[in-house]
Amino acid sequence: MINRFIFIGLLSMLSLGSYSQSGMVASVGVSMAFSDNPAVNKPDEVMSGWHASLSGRLGSKNLFLRPGLELHKVKLQSKEMLDPFSNLPAAYFLKIPLQIGFKLINTEAFKLRLMGGGQFSYTAFIEENELGLDHNSINDASFGALVGAGVDFGPLVVDFNFEKGLTALYHNTDYKADYIFVSIGFFF
Numbered sequence: 450m451i452n453r454f455i456f457i458g459l460l461s462m463l464s465l466g467s468y469s470q471s472g473m474v475a476s477v478g479v480s481m482a483f484s485d486n487p488a489v490n491k492p493d494e495v496m497s498g499w500h501a502s503l504s505g506r507l508g509s510k511n512l513f514l515r516p517g518l519e520l521h522k523v524k525l526q527s528k529e530m531l532d533p534f535s536n537l538p539a540a541y542f543l544k545i546p547l548q549i550g551f552k553l554i555n556t557e558a559f560k561l562r563l564m565g566g567g568q569f570s571y572t573a574f575i576e577e578n579e580l581g582l583d584h585n586s587i588n589d590a591s592f593g594a595l596v597g598a599g600v601d602f603g604p605l606v607v608d609f610n611f612e613k614g615l616t617a618l619y620h621n622t623d624y625k626a627d628y629i630f631v632s633i634g635f636f637f
Contacts, residue, residue, distance in 0.1 A: 471507045474606050476634025478502075479533050480521045486624035489580065494527035498539060500630060504546070511555055515548040515564055523628075525578050538578035540587065543571045546595055546610075560601035568595045568612050591616045593628070601636060608632040 482496040490496060504517030521542040524535065548566030570591045575583050597610035610632075614625030 471505070471513075472636055474502075474504045474506060474634050474636050476502050476504075476606060476608065476632040478608075478630055478632030478634075479531070480523050481531065481629040482523045482626050483527075483628075484618065484624055484626040486619055486622065486626075489525060489582070490527040494529055495531060496524045496527045497531045497533045497535075498523035499533040500544075500632070502632065502634070506550075506636070508550075511552045513550045513552070513562075515546065515550050515566070517544075517546045519544040519546065520573075521628075525575070525580055525582050538576040538580075540572060540576070540582070541574040543573045545569045545571075548595055548597065558603055560599075562599045562601070564595075564597045564599070564610070566595050568593045586620050588616070588618055588620055591618050591626070597630075604636050606632075606634045606636050608634075
């Protein structure tokens with residue numbers, strides 16, 4: 450019975466990948482983080498950064514699965530202005546999103562997509578900083594709920610995602626982090 454279930458599951462995944470609507474997206478963008486930790490995030494300020502990602506879009510005409518791999522560099526302390534390329538100390542996060550999506554509009558020239566799922570984050574590297582933040586104060590792993598929307602103009606892809614932190618980012622606290630990601634890339 451279990452072997453039959455595995456066989457049907459594998460067959461289903463293979464058939465999803467065989468549609469012409471499936472492919473990969475390479476993108477770059479701006480990352481914005483907001484934390485309830487008053488030591489790093491003042492009210493009305495943002496911890497800015499950038500990201501690069503490679504994600505899949507696997508599915509049929511309108512329904513798709515979006516797995517991915519992303520590298521985010523986010524500043525460790527907030528500022529009033531968005532400045533993703535400043536020289537302020539930052540942390541590098543390896544993020545692995547998994548979303549289910551639906552294309553509300555699906556034409557050759559234009560697509561409007563909605564997506565929802567989750568995201569695992571691994572704290573890969575923390576730059577030296579005056580705040581004393583390191584792997585002893587920032588958790589190695591965190592999880593978040595991920596919702597988003599996107600548009601395709603032919604092969605050009607623009608995505609907007611919001612990640613709501615579900616687990617604490619900082620050790621021995623309940624302080625979490627929420628993120629907003631805006632990306633531009635190409636579907637191939």
